[in-house]
Amino acid sequence: MSSQLRVSRTLLALGVGLALMSGAALAQDKAANVQLPQQVLPTGAEDAVAAPAPAARSLARSATPSQEELIQQLVKMTSESDEGLTVEQRANGVEAINLKGQFMSVAIATPAANGGYVLGCATGEDAVAHAKHAQAVEAGKEPKVLLRPTAKQQPVLEEK
Amino acid sequence: MRTFIYGVVAAATMALAGVSSAFAQGHIIIVNVNAPGVGFNDPTPAAPVGGNTGTTLGEQRLNVFAFAANIWEQTLQPRTDIFVIAQFAPLGPNVLGSAGATSVFRNFQGAEYPDTWYTSAEADHLAGVDLNPGFADIQATFATAFPFYFGFDGNEGVLTDLLPVVLHELGHGLGFANFANEQTGTLLQGGKDIYSQYTVDVTTNKLWNDMTDAERQASAINVRKVSWSGINVQKDVPKVLSPGEPFVRINGASPQLLSFGTAAFGAALTPAGITGDVALVNDGVGATTDACEPIPAGSLTGKIALLDRGVCTFVVKVKNAQDAGAIAVLAADNVLADPPAGLGGADPTITIPSGRITLPAGNAIKAALATGTVNVTLGLDLSILAGTDRVKGLMMVAALNPVALGSSISHWDTAATRNQLMEPAINVDLTSTVTPPIDLTSSQMTDIGWFSDRDGVPDGVDNCIGSDTRPTVIIGTCNSKAGNDVQANGCTIADDVDQCAIDFPKKPLHYLACVAHKTDALRVQRVITAREQVGILTCTILNGLQH
Numbered sequence: 001m002s003s004q005l006r007v008s009r010t011l012l013a014l015g016v017g018l019a020l021m022s023g024a025a026l027a028q029d030k031a032a033n034v035q036l037p038q039q040v041l042p043t044g045a046e047d048a049v050a051a052p053a054p055a056a057r058s059l060a061r062s063a064t065p066s067q068e069e070l071i072q073q074l075v076k077m078t079s080e081s082d083e084g085l086t087v088e089q090r091a092n093g094v095e096a097i098n099l100k101g102q103f104m105s106v107a108i109a110t111p112a113a114n115g116g117y118v119l120g121c122a123t124g125e126d127a128v129a130h131a132k133h134a135q136a137v138e139a140g141k142e143p144k145v146l147l148r149p150t151a152k153q154q155p156v157l158e159e160k
Numbered sequence: 161m162r163t164f165i166y167g168v169v170a171a172a173t174m175a176l177a178g179v180s181s182a183f184a185q186g187h188i189i190i191v192n193v194n195a196p197g198v199g200f201n202d203p204t205p206a207a208p209v210g211g212n213t214g215t216t217l218g219e220q221r222l223n224v225f226a227f228a229a230n231i232w233e234q235t236l237q238p239r240t241d242i243f244v245i246a247q248f249a250p251l252g253p254n255v256l257g258s259a260g261a262t263s264v265f266r267n268f269q270g271a272e273y274p275d276t277w278y279t280s281a282e283a284d285h286l287a288g289v290d291l292n293p294g295f296a297d298i299q300a301t302f303a304t305a306f307p308f309y310f311g312f313d314g315n316e317g318v319l320t321d322l323l324p325v326v327l328h329e330l331g332h333g334l335g336f337a338n339f340a341n342e343q344t345g346t347l348l349q350g351g352k353d354i355y356s357q358y359t360v361d362v363t364t365n366k367l368w369n370d371m372t373d374a375e376r377q378a379s380a381i382n383v384r385k386v387s388w389s390g391i392n393v394q395k396d397v398p399k400v401l402s403p404g405e406p407f408v409r410i411n412g413a414s415p416q417l418l419s420f421g422t423a424a425f426g427a428a429l430t431p432a433g434i435t436g437d438v439a440l441v442n443d444g445v446g447a448t449t450d451a452c453e454p455i456p457a458g459s460l461t462g463k464i465a466l467l468d469r470g471v472c473t474f475v476v477k478v479k480n481a482q483d484a485g486a487i488a489v490l491a492a493d494n495v496l497a498d499p500p501a502g503l504g505g506a507d508p509t510i511t512i513p514s515g516r517i518t519l520p521a522g523n524a525i526k527a528a529l530a531t532g533t534v535n536v537t538l539g540l541d542l543s544i545l546a547g548t549d550r551v552k553g554l555m556m557v558a559a560l561n562p563v564a565l566g567s568s569i570s571h572w573d574t575a576a577t578r579n580q581l582m583e584p585a586i587n588v589d590l591t592s593t594v595t596p597p598i599d600l601t602s603s604q605m606t607d608i609g610w611f612s613d614r615d616g617v618p619d620g621v622d623n624c625i626g627s628d629t630r631p632t633v634i635i636g637t638c639n640s641k642a643g644n645d646v647q648a649n650g651c652t653i654a655d656d657v658d659q660c661a662i663d664f665p666k667k668p669l670h671y672l673a674c675v676a677h678k679t680d681a682l683r684v685q686r687v688i689t690a691r692e693q694v695g696i697l698t699c700t701i702l703n704g705l706q707h
Binding site for chain 1: 251252255256258261263264265266268269277292299306319320329332340342343348351584585587588
């Protein structure tokens with residue numbers, strides 16, 4: 001790599017660093033928005049805006065979401081429906097689908113009797129049911145998992 | 161300032177992608193998108209723990225992500241940078257975290273299969289370029305309000321070890337996932353995906369990509385009959401899994417194996433097994449087959465007790481049956497769930513083996529008991545590697561009935577022993593190793609093409625990954641000038657010759673005989689000419705003399 005390129009890289013990194021320190025470039029809108037932080041240098045115009053930037057609003061909103069909002073978020077992120085997803089044609093015959101935050105796998109923790117948690121991974125409708133079950137166990141409405149799974153055991157319930 | 165550094169690296173690397181070599185080693189880069197003061201940037205002081213040297217909560221979180229990313233990076237050696245956009249944020253109740261691919265690609269240069277979806281991360285790697293510049297390949301969100309353990313040493317105690325959870329979820333984003341809807345059987349926009357290319361129903365012997373939607377829907381609930389066909393997992397299974405699969409068999413002219421979930425208490429099953437006639441429990445109170453009340457002493461002597469799930473705990477039921485003389489217990493489920501879960505509980509006074517069978521199996525035995533005797537054996541089959549199917553001996557994926565989307569198929573079956581990272585249960589005995597002889601995830605990643613040698617034979621059916629693909633067969637420094645064709649099994653002629661050297665080290669005559677034998681076959685098949693065979697043998701002799 002040439003020294004010129006190294007210098008350019010350093011300058012770029014410093015510039016991006018400044019942008020990141022401003023906080024604006026790091027904001028993420030929603031789960032489906034997965035664009036990487038851009039190199040946005042502060043111009044001072046941001047300071048004149050009374051309301052927070054849209055992404056910042058999103059983060060503020062997500063700070064205290066309701067249970068229902070969280071469930072809806074879970075339903076959306078674990079959906080395996082391709083409704084609304086479209087195939088995008090790219091150059092050279094390449095095709096792409098933006099999954100829009102769907103097809104996520106989620107890790108769910110169910111309380112265990114020893115004070116720890118049994119962990120599972122799921123998506124789709126099972127994920128929501130799984131999470132609701134874990135919440136019910138947490139609330140004492142359903143019995144706790146007796147043992148944490150080990151080498152030969154699956155997460156089994158001391159159930160009736 | 162780790163957050164800042166990651167952000168800089170991410171953005172800088174992205175911007176410089178155009179000048180980086182297509183074959184340069186890439187990195188798996190965590191892009192922290194938390195706002196200042198929260199998540200990865202949480203300044204709450206924290207004491208270093210288990211090798212994690214972070215001194216704030218945010219630093220420790222980020223260090224775990226970086227540690228997991230580094231494990232995957234060292235394992236997969238990506239050719240391009242892979243961006244994981246990550247944050248800690250509020251999630252649903254008891255949801256620890258989520259992750260997955262942001263997008264999928266097909267028909268890009270370097271894809272081993274046409275018209276087949278690959279995760280963004282793998283597609284970038286195979287293409288050697290970022291197919292979606294400026295966008296992340298994987299997104300991950302983990303819960304802020306959860307008592308994670310942030311060490312790297314597995315000493316989490318009653319806390320929840322974050323590292324294996326992050327490793328597992330990133331594994332899905334890197335390619336351990338299909339894009340089929342198991343409930344409907346449909347594929348993503350009707351298109352094949354690379355995971356489904358190696359998902360085979362061992363009953364129909366059909367790959368998921370080759371099935372109709374109806375066939376796929378049926379296969380999704382073909383319990384313990386859906387497996388992974390990739391050759392690399394096949395090769396590594398004996399190194400990783402232990403022999404011994406629990407079974408329940410109904411004896412008779414046509415023996416029938418039942419799905420079975422073993423108990424966490426009582427005697428373990430043995431290869432010798434335990435055989436006896438089944439007796440349906442009658443405790444004389446309420447639902448008389450639930451075994452929740454004491455059963456008349458001696459009424460089950462020498463019998464294998466069949467009882468129903470419900471009302472009281474499994475240890476109460478099994479203890480009551482044991483006290484009545486039973487030698488083993490089958491607990492019939494009261495809901496449809498196949499494979500059945502095990503039986504939880506603990507009671508050191510229980511000394512007989514027990515386990516759960518499915519609701520239909522329980523009903524079938526009851527019906528048979530109405531007209532005669534039913535003789536069963538509970539045992540441990542040492543001829544089966546735990547986690548492989550009984551038809552082809554392939555590693556099973558999790559086919560569940562009723563289907564559980566996402567938990568189905570895109571995980572290994574829970575029967576695997578030792579426990580595997582990509583089972584739906586993230587078990588406490590997992591290590592941070594993703595390679596054999598500990599774990600099969602890297603083998604699966606090899607099958608789907610992460611280490612493609614671009615010889616035209618997809619790696620999941622390629623016996624020689626990393627082939628010598630030079631145009632002619634070169635042995636040592638000797639060029640035989642024989643064409644070095646790739647054969648249907650993915651091996652080149654040079655690979656075959658090399659294998660002879662590996663098989664017969666320091667045995668030049670055996671080495672020569674091996675090469676002669678192989679080249680004879682190739683000549684007969686008209687893969688090489690007689691002149692080419694002479695060239696190969698000449699080089700073999702010279703190479704043998706040199707060594």
